[in-house]
Amino acid sequence: xxxxxxxxxxxxxxxxxxxxxxxxxxxxxxxxxxxxxxxxxxxxxxxxxxxxxxxxxxxxxxxxxxxxxxxxxxxxxxxxxxxxxxxxxxxxxxxxxxxxxxxxxxxxxxxxxxxxxxxxxxxxxxxxxxxxxxxxxxxxxxxxxxxxxxxxxxxxxxxxxxxxxxxxxxxxxxxxxxxxxxxxxxxxxxxxxxxxxxxxxxxxxxxxxxxxxxxxxxxxxxxxxxxxxxxxxxxxxxxxxxxxxxxxxxxxxxxxxxxxxxxxxxxxxxxxxxxxxxxxxxxxxxxxxxxxxxxxxxxxxxxxxxxxxxxxxxxxxxxxxxxxxxxxxxxxxxxxxx
Numbered sequence: 001x002x003x004x005x006x007x008x009x010x011x012x013x014x015x016x017x018x019x020x021x022x023x024x025x026x027x028x029x030x031x032x033x034x035x036x037x038x039x040x041x042x043x044x045x046x047x048x049x050x051x052x053x054x055x056x057x058x059x060x061x062x063x064x065x066x067x068x069x070x071x072x073x074x075x076x077x078x079x080x081x082x083x084x085x086x087x088x089x090x091x092x093x094x095x096x097x098x099x100x101x102x103x104x105x106x107x108x109x110x111x112x113x114x115x116x117x118x119x120x121x122x123x124x125x126x127x128x129x130x131x132x133x134x135x136x137x138x139x140x141x142x143x144x145x146x147x148x149x150x151x152x153x154x155x156x157x158x159x160x161x162x163x164x165x166x167x168x169x170x171x172x173x174x175x176x177x178x179x180x181x182x183x184x185x186x187x188x189x190x191x192x193x194x195x196x197x198x199x200x201x202x203x204x205x206x207x208x209x210x211x212x213x214x215x216x217x218x219x220x221x222x223x224x225x226x227x228x229x230x231x232x233x234x235x236x237x238x239x240x241x242x243x244x245x246x247x248x249x250x251x252x253x254x255x256x257x258x259x260x261x262x263x264x265x266x267x268x269x270x271x272x273x274x275x276x277x278x279x280x281x282x283x284x285x286x287x288x289x290x291x292x293x294x295x296x297x298x299x300x301x302x303x304x305x306x307x308x309x310x311x312x313x314x315x316x317x318x319x320x321x322x323x324x325x326x327x328x329x330x331x332x333x334x335x336x337x338x
Contacts, residue, residue: 035081035082036078036084036106037077037078037083038083038084038085038086039067039073039076039077039085039086040065040066040067040085040086041066041067041068041069041070041072041073041085041086041087041091041119042066042067042068042087042089042090042091043068043069043091043092043093044068044091044092045068045071045092045093045094046068047068048066048067049088049090049091069093070085070087070093070101070109071093071100071101071102073085074101074102074103074107075102077104077107078104079104079105079106080104080105080106080136081106082106082108083107083108084108084109084110085108085109086110086112087109087111087112087119087142088112088113088119089112089118089119090113090117090119091111091119091120092119092121092122093119093120093121094121094122094123095121095122095123095124095128095129095130096123096124096125097125097127097128098127098128098129099129099130099133100128100129100130101130101131103130103131103132103133103134103137103165105134105135105136105137105165106136106137107136107137107138108137108138108140109137109138109139109140109142111141111142111143112141113141118141118142118143118174119142120142120143120145121142121144122145122148122149123145123147123148123157124148124149124155125157126155126157127158128157128160129161129162130160130161131161131163132161132162132163132164132165132168132193133162133163133164133165133193134165135166135167135168136165136168137165137167137168137169138168138169138171139169139170139173140169140171140172141171143173143176144160144175144176145176146160146161146175146176146177146185146188147176147177147178147179147183147184147185147210148179148183150179151179151180151183153183154182154183155182155183156182156183156184156185156186157184157186158185158187159185159186159187159188159190160185160188160189161188161189161190162189162190162192163189163190163191163193163196164192164193164223165193166193166194166195167193167194167196167197168193168197169196169197170198170199170201171199171201172201173201173202174201174204175188175203176204176205177203177204177205177210177212177215177237178204178206178210178211178238179205179206179207179210180206180207180209180210181207181209183210184205184210184211184212185212186212186213187212187217188203188212188215188216189215189216189217190217191216191217191218191219191228192218192220192222192223192224192254193223193225194225194226195226195227195228195229196225196227196228196229197228197230197231198216198229198230198231198233199231199232199233200231200232201233201234202233202234202235203215203233203234203235203236203237204234204236204237205236205237205238205269208238208269208270208271209238211237211238211239211240211270212237212238212239212240213239213240214239214240214244214245214246214247214248215235215237215239215246215247216235216246216247217248217249217250218247218248218249218250218259218283218285219249219250219252219254219255219256219281220250220252220254221254222252222253223254224252224254224256224257224284225256225259226255226256226257226258226259227257227258228256228259228287229259230247230260230261230262231260231261231262231263231264232262232263232264233264233265234264234265235247235264235265235266236265236267236269237267237269238268238269238270239268239269239273240270241270242268242270242271242272243274243275243280243303243306244268244278245266245268245275245276245277245278245305245306246266246267246276246277247261247266247276247278248277248278248280248281249278249279249280249285249309249312250281250283251281251309252281252283253283254283254284255284255285256283256284256286256287257284257285257286257287258286258287259285259286259287259288259314260288261277261289261290261292262288262289262290262292263291263292264292265292265293265295266292266294266295267295267296268295268296268297271297272297272298273296273297273298274296274298274301274302274303275296275302275304275305276294276295276296276304276305276321277289277294277304277305277306278305278306279305279306279307279308279312279314280306280307280308280309281309282309282310282311283311284311284312284313285309285311285312285313285314286312286313286314287314287315288314288315288317289314289315289316290315290316290319291317291318291319292319292320293319293320293321293322294320294321294322294329294332295321295322295323295329296321296322296323297323298323299323299324300323302321304319304321305319305332316332318331319331320332
């Protein structure tokens with residue numbers, strides 16, 4: 001048999017000319033397009049990390065194989081097409097402006113790697129924000145240093161994440177929301193879009209002296225967080241008050257109906273803290289809080305969940321709480337002591 005060269009294969013080194021809704025027959029194997037474009041990012045925010053020149057070449061059209069930043073590829077994404085941005089290991093990028101990313105509906109930003117090799121995004125100014133303000137966004141397996149670079153310059157990032165888009169998801173990300181007493185976030189997350197989901201994320205302050213007002217706030221004056229889902233997350237941070245939870249609603253005429261908070265580790269690290277979830281705000285809040293592990297710091301009577309707000313009607317089931325180091329958690333019986 002003769003030797004077949006790469007040039008004999010259709011599509012090599014050129015953009016496929018197949019419509020996105022067509023299925024291709026490859027001699028017995030059918031390939032169906034995914035419905036959106038996939039972009040690859042690997043760089044330092046300005047330049048591509050060139051491990052292999054063949055795949056690091058940049059051209060002006062869609063043949064570009066690698067992009068230096070998420071921000072640089074977003075103008076080429078199309079709303080509701082199902083586009084994906086794959087961010088490679090060891091990518092770094094700064095978030096340094098309000099509404100820094102021009103996000104489009106249905107976009108997924110997916111990091112590769114594990115631990116510190118995952119793509120790292122660092123918030124570098126007080127007003128830096130990422131605003132998921134369109135529907136169906138996914139952020140997965142990335143590191144977000146929301147309180148800035150490690151321990152050099154005082155920085156308080158006011159509100160790095162404000163979610164208003166419906167159906168946005170955060171999956172297995174790492175969020176660093178406090179470093180020390182002068183590097184922290186005021187309110188890391190405000191959720192006022194329906195059906196927002198947190199799944200398997202780690203949200204932490206590195207020191208007890210890095211207080212946030214709250215970590216996740218449900219709703220604002222006009223919009224609630226209906227369908228908020230928080231499952232399998234690890235949250236450890238210092239809040240602004242001993243009775244203010246890492247998750248809290250507010251006083252509002254909006255609603256946060258049918259929420260689910262399940263199988264999380266929630267730790268209010270503030271000295272003498274008594275509460276991990278605060279539904280003291282007078283906003284209609286309904287749903288289920290079950291099978292969570294709570295940790296507070298007051299070595300006496302504790303409450304765990306505060307549900308005193310007018311219009312609050314939540315089901316509490318099988319949550320456990322500890323308030324002393326190295327102790328086995330006990331059943332959290334509503335307002336009863338642990």
